[in-house]
Amino acid sequence: MNRLLRILVWTLIAFLGAAAFATIALRRSEPISALWIVTAAVCTYSIAYRFYSRFVAMRVLLLDPNRATPAERLDNGRDFVPTNKWVVFGHHFAAIAGPGPLVGPVLAAQFGYLPGVLWILVGSVFGGCVQDFVVLLFSVRRDGKSLTEMAREEISPLGGTVAFIAVITIIIILLGAIGLIVVNALKGSPWGTFTIAATIPIALLMGFYLRRIRPGKVIEASLMGFILVMLSIWGGQWISLSPYASWFSFSGITLCFALIVYGFAASALPVWLLLAPRDYLSTFVKLGTISVLALGILISRPTLHMPALTQFIDGTGPVFAGSIFPFALITIACGAISGFHSLISSGTTPKLVQRETETRIIGYGAMIAESFVAIMAVIAACVLDPGVYFAVNSPAGIVGASAAAATHTISSWGFAVSPAQMSDLARAVGEQSLFNRTGGAPAFALGMAHIFSRTIGGTALLGIWYHFAIMFEALFILTTLDAGTRVGRFMLQDGLGRIWKPLGRTSWYPSILFTSAVIVSLWGYFLYAGVRDPLGGINSVWPLFGIANQLLAIVALCVSTTILIKSGKTRYMAVTLVPLFVLVSITFTAAYHKVLNPNPRIGFLAHAHQIAASTVAGASRLAFNDRLDALITATLVALVFLVVAESARVWFQVLSGRRQPSLHESPFIPSQLASEEM
Amino acid sequence: MLKPTLITMLETTRNTTALLVCILREIFDENSYARFLARAGRPSSTEAYADFVHQEAHLRERRPRCC
Numbered sequence: 199m200n201r202l203l204r205i206l207v208w209t210l211i212a213f214l215g216a217a218a219f220a221t222i223a224l225r226r227s228e229p230i231s232a233l234w235i236v237t238a239a240v241c242t243y244s245i246a247y248r249f250y251s252r253f254v255a256m257r258v259l260l261l262d263p264n265r266a267t268p269a270e271r272l273d274n275g276r277d278f279v280p281t282n283k284w285v286v287f288g289h290h291f292a293a294i295a296g297p298g299p300l301v302g303p304v305l306a307a308q309f310g311y312l313p314g315v316l317w318i319l320v321g322s323v324f325g326g327c328v329q330d331f332v333v334l335l336f337s338v339r340r341d342g343k344s345l346t347e348m349a350r351e352e353i354s355p356l357g358g359t360v361a362f363i364a365v366i367t368i369i370i371i372l373l374g375a376i377g378l379i380v381v382n383a384l385k386g387s388p389w390g391t392f393t394i395a396a397t398i399p400i401a402l403l404m405g406f407y408l409r410r411i412r413p414g415k416v417i418e419a420s421l422m423g424f425i426l427v428m429l430s431i432w433g434g435q436w437i438s439l440s441p442y443a444s445w446f447s448f449s450g451i452t453l454c455f456a457l458i459v460y461g462f463a464a465s466a467l468p469v470w471l472l473l474a475p476r477d478y479l480s481t482f483v484k485l486g487t488i489s490v491l492a493l494g495i496l497i498s499r500p501t502l503h504m505p506a507l508t509q510f511i512d513g514t515g516p517v518f519a520g521s522i523f524p525f526a527l528i529t530i531a532c533g534a535i536s537g538f539h540s541l542i543s544s545g546t547t548p549k550l551v552q553r554e555t556e557t558r559i560i561g562y563g564a565m566i567a568e569s570f571v572a573i574m575a576v577i578a579a580c581v582l583d584p585g586v587y588f589a590v591n592s593p594a595g596i597v598g599a600s601a602a603a604a605t606h607t608i609s610s611w612g613f614a615v616s617p618a619q620m621s622d623l624a625r626a627v628g629e630q631s632l633f634n635r636t637g638g639a640p641a642f643a644l645g646m647a648h649i650f651s652r653t654i655g656g657t658a659l660l661g662i663w664y665h666f667a668i669m670f671e672a673l674f675i676l677t678t679l680d681a682g683t684r685v686g687r688f689m690l691q692d693g694l695g696r697i698w699k700p701l702g703r704t705s706w707y708p709s710i711l712f713t714s715a716v717i718v719s720l721w722g723y724f725l726y727a728g729v730r731d732p733l734g735g736i737n738s739v740w741p742l743f744g745i746a747n748q749l750l751a752i753v754a755l756c757v758s759t760t761i762l763i764k765s766g767k768t769r770y771m772a773v774t775l776v777p778l779f780v781l782v783s784i785t786f787t788a789a790y791h792k793v794l795n796p797n798p799r800i801g802f803l804a805h806a807h808q809i810a811a812s813t814v815a816g817a818s819r820l821a822f823n824d825r826l827d828a829l830i831t832a833t834l835v836a837l838v839f840l841v842v843a844e845s846a847r848v849w850f851q852v853l854s855g856r857r858q859p860s861l862h863e864s865p866f867i868p869s870q871l872a873s874e875e876m
Numbered sequence: 877m878l879k880p881t882l883i884t885m886l887e888t889t890r891n892t893t894a895l896l897v898c899i900l901r902e903i904f905d906e907n908s909y910a911r912f913l914a915r916a917g918r919p920s921s922t923e924a925y926a927d928f929v930h931q932e933a934h935l936r937e938r939r940p941r942c943c
Contacts, residue, residue, distance in 0.1 A: 275911045277935060281902065288899035298943035372943055413925030416904035469933045478904055485903075531943065538943045546939060678943070685939070704934075747943060 208248070215241025222506065223312060229501045232577045235315055236495060239573045243566045246323035251562040254328060258762070258770040259335050261554045266869040268341045269552055278342070280552035280871070283559055289550065291564040292481050293542045294330070295488070297376055297675045298532030298747075299572035301638035304645075305740065306529045307579035307587065308517040310507040313526045314576045321527070321534025322569035325777040329751060330539045331561030332758045332774060337544035338551055339863045345544045349757050351862040352764065354844050360837045361753045362689075367834060368538065368746040369686045370717070373461070374724025375743040376675045381453045381729055382637035383668055388446035389438040389628050389661075390668045391453075395446065396430035397479065397673055398460075404475035419475070420482040427483070427673075431665050438628050447630075450729040457679070458722040464680030465687050465714040473680055480677035487670045491574050491646060498652035504580035504587065509611070516592035516608075517636070518741065519799035524788040528744035533572025535781065537750025539565065552871060578645030579638075585615025586623065586632075590641045594634045604633050626657060627664035639675075643667035686717040727823040730816065738802070741792055742827055748785045749838040752778060756845040763849050764859035782842065789835045793828045802828035908932065 218238035221230060255261045272278040281289075306314045337343055343351075346365070350358025384390045403426070404419045412418060437446060448456070464472050513521035518529065532538065543561060551557055579587060588608045589597070597604040601617040608615050624632045627647065632640065647663035655663070688704065690713045695702015701709045728739045755778035762771045795801035798808040806824035809817050851857035901907045912928045913920060 275915050276908075276931075279911065282895070282898065284895055285899050285902045289902055292903050293939075296943045376943075409925065409929070410922060413920055413922050414906060414909040414928070416906050416909075417900055420904060470929045474929070481903060536943055681939075743943075 208245070211241050211244055215245065222315060226506055229503050232495055232500045232502055232581065235311070235502070235573060235577060238315070239319060239570060242319045242323060243570070246327070247562060247566060250323060251327065251331065251558050254331065254562075254773055255555070255558045258767055258773050259332065261335065261557065263553050263555045264869050265339075265554055266867045266871075267338050267551050267554060268548065268864070269550055270869060270871060271864075271867055272341065272549075277546070278549045281550040283552070283556040286547060286550045286556070287560050287564055290542065290547045290560050291567050292485060293546065294536075294539050294564060295484065295568055295571060296532065296538075296678050297379065297671060298536065298538075299568055300575045300642055300671065301376075301379055302529050302531040302740075302744070303533050303572045303575040304579040304638040304642045305517050305591070306526045307504060307576060308508060308510050308515040308591070309522050309526050310505050310511070311502055311576055311580045312506040313511070313522055314530060315573065317527050317530055318533045318569055318572045318576065321530070322565060322572075325751075325780065326535035326539070326569065327562040327565040328773060328777060329535060329537075329754050329758070330543050330565045331557060333540045333754050334543040334548055334551070334561035335554065335557045336758065336761050337548040338554060338557060341864050342548040343544065345540045345754055345757065348544065348761075348862075349753060349841070352757055352760050353841065353848060356844055357753070357757070357841050360841045361750070363837060364537070364746065364750045364753060364834065365541065366686060366689050367830065368743070368750055369682050369689075370720045371724060371739070371743045371746050371830075372538075373679055373682045373686070373721035374728065375739045377454070377457050377461075377679055377721065377725040378728040378739055379637040379639045380457065380672050380675050380679075381450050381725070382635055383639040383643070383672060384448070384453055385450045386447055386630055387668075388443040389434040389665050390672070391446040391448060392437045393427070393430045393434040393665060393669045394672045394676070396433070397427060397476070397669075397676075398472070400426045400430070401472055401475040401479060404479060405471050408475065409470060416478050417482075420478045423475070423479040424482055424486075427479070427669065428666075431662060431669055434665055435628055435661065451726075454722075454725050454729045457676075457725065458718055460676070461679055461683045461721070462714055462718045465683040465718065466710055469684075473684065476673075476677050477681060480674040483670055484674050487667075488571055488574075491578075491649065492570075494646075494649045494653045495574060495577055498649055500577065500581040500649055500652060502577070502580040503582065504584050508584075513797075513800070516588055516596045519797065520741070520788075520791060524784040524791070525741065527784045528741055528748065528788045530572065531744045531747055533569055533575070535748065535751050535777070537747050537752070537754055539568075540750065540754035553869065575642060578642050578649060581645050581648050582641065583615065583619075584613040585609065586620070586644070587641055588613055589615050589620055590632050590635050590644065591638070592634065593636050597634075599634075601631075601633060626660045628661040629664075639668065639671045643671065646670075683714065683717050683721070686721075687713045690717060727820075730820065731823075738792075738805075738824075738827060741788065742831060745785055745789050745792065745831060746834055748781055749834055752781050752785060752838050753841050755781065756841055760845050760848055761861065763852050764861050766859075768853065786835060786839075789831050793831050802831070905932070 215238055218234045218241065221234045222238060269278050269280040273280060303314050303318065333345065336348060340348060346358050346361040349361045384394060400423050404423045407419045408416060437443060511522040513519060518525065547560065551560065585608050589604055597607040601620060605615050605617050605620065620632055624630065643664050646667040647660050650663040651657060651660045691702050691704055691709060700706055703709055724739055731738060755774050758774040759771055759778060762774060791800050793802055796804050798805040802824040806821040810821040814820065852859045909928050913924060918924045
């Protein structure tokens with residue numbers, strides 16, 4: 199393509215994107231097609247990848263195709279393996295894509311579709327993609343070292359310690375938050391509970407098949423598992439209409455304890471028996487469903503019924519309290535920027551990259567794909583009638599416990615909904631009720647079922663699609679829950695092993711049982727507290743997770759900025775410093791509000807004070823939960839503030855010439871692999 | 877004129893499918909198992925897979941799952 203044609207094509211893409219943005223931002227009084235959002239997103243990603251990531255790659259990071267990567271130098275056929283870039287891309291995307299980008303944008307849709315879409319696009323191309331890309335490259339240049347090790351070497355030992363504490367805290371809060379989403383999606387739902395319960399024997403069967411019948415044929419076993427899960431969805435419908443429905447209809451508290459027992463069992467059982475087959479099954483379902491959802495949106499071209507902005511931008515939202523800044527940005531979390539990704543970018547991925555130049559498509563590109571998943575979640579939430587969206591997502595404590603009270607409250611906000619409409623919808627999807635199903639998962643499932651049923655089967659298949667979506671969310675949330683418990687258990691064993699050696703032995707069963715119990719108790723506490731919370735739990739737990747996750751991103755961006763400054767790239771340090779500054783503003787403001795805001799719906803301490811003075815059952819325990827949440831938030835912020843201060847000290851010393859910059863990169867060794875053009 | 881185009885299309889389809897299968901095999905650890913067998917010089921069997929799972933368990937269990 200000649201230069202003139204290239205300029206013309208990119209100018210057209212820019213104009214198309216601008217027109218799409220103008221439509222989604224300015225058309226306020228009538229519903230718009232979801233395709234405008236898809237167009238704005240695709241144009242933004244294309245331009246960002248083509249121009250901005252190229253600038254970062256060529257000017258800031260100076261990617262060198264002739265420099266041997268650890269995968270080439272340390273190739274051992276196990277963890278260090280030079281691998282095709284598209285294969286690593288798929289591997290990396292499968293690892294970073296979790297429930298966060300689905301749930302966060304659905305909850306944030308209470309502000310309207312515009313804030314979510316803008317933050318997902320801007321936050322990802324300037325923040326999340328840059329973080330993933332830069333951390334991946336810096337890890338590749340340091341033999342695949344982890345973020346914690348890089349923080350320790352490049353900033354100070356304090357940086358490493360804080361990163362470690364942040365990681366383990368985030369894992370615990372994340373597991374509690376996502377467990378709560380599953381509980382809210384399955385309580386009083388025999389169809390959903392049966393389908394999810396059936397995945398446990400299916401996973402055990404897959405484990406047996408892989409181990410005894412066809413060793414190593416994972417794709418085959420996953421396909422078989424997928425077919426069985428589909429059958430269990432059909433079986434769930436039969437169960438829900440049969441006299442056995444009561445066997446699978448549980449309260450939130452019962453489901454909470456069932457999850458705690460499951461998490462403990464999955465952490466303590468041999469990995470091949472339950473964890474690995476579930477992991478494979480979940481990845482299979484996840485990749486397939488995300489692709490089908492993207493196709494469904496393109497084919498059905500649904501209309502968004504949610505306004506661009508709602509009145510709840512002032513902080514009075516029923517789904518969660520707090521104004522658009524910072525809470526929309528905190529809630530969306532992983533769809534825009536996620537500190538957790540830096541663990542993957544400095545974990546398995548850097549050990550597979552065969553050329554430095556490929557970190558651009560893997561780090562920056564895979565985060566674009568993740569961001570697009572978040573855009574699909576916004577669309578799924580906003581295709582619902584706003585009245586239905588708020589009826590599903592608002593806790594009973596806000597809108598009222600009865601159908602009449604809830605619909606009256608929601609209609610008074612200007613979002614018409616009636617008890618008959620909600621009961622018809624519940625009947626169509628095979629649920630007893632859809633009121634107060636907080637957490638984001640049921641609303642996302644409804645939106646997804648709406649999109650799928652417009653493509654295949656019409657309203658006759660709405661129930662099947664809804665439960666397929668619930669199964670899809672719950673399956674990979676539970677996979678994150680069991681694998682996360684195990685990772686947390688290992689981290690705890692590593693730490694305790696330094697105090698008393700036998701506790702660090704991962705094959706010593708008393709240690710396995712003890713550390714599994716500790717980790718499960720910690721996230722189980724957040725889950726239990728969330729289930730008991732009269733305001734819906736997710737209100738407090740999800741922002742806490744968002745804050746913890748973004749604090750880890752602050753640590754990752756501090757490490758990145760420090761390395762840039764130490765390597766003499768001061769003129770380009772804004773590439774990581776600006777997102778760092780934005781994240782510090784967002785996260786520290788959110789933390790301040792969550793701890794000290796006088797509104798009891800926002801501030802933990804104000805809520806504790808209010809509830810302690812009330813006659814609510816278990817008031818003292820609820821108040822204790824709030825105070826503990828406040829303490830955790832304040833401690834995390836203080837620790838991350840120390841890392842920022844420590845990093846700023848290093849930057850000042852290097853920039854003022856008081857300290858000789860010393861990088862901990864591995865030495866340059868020329869690559870033996872054929873060089874590839876950037 | 878049509879024939880070379882058809883051949884190119886078939887080749888592209890074949891390459892794309894092969895790449896897709898390779899991505900799936902890597903994500904689902906089938907490539908990892910194949911590398912294990914090649915390293916150990918063993919044929920695939922129940923015992924070989926059990927050894928592979930035992931060896932990989934340490935890595936797999938510590939792999940973080942993202943949000």
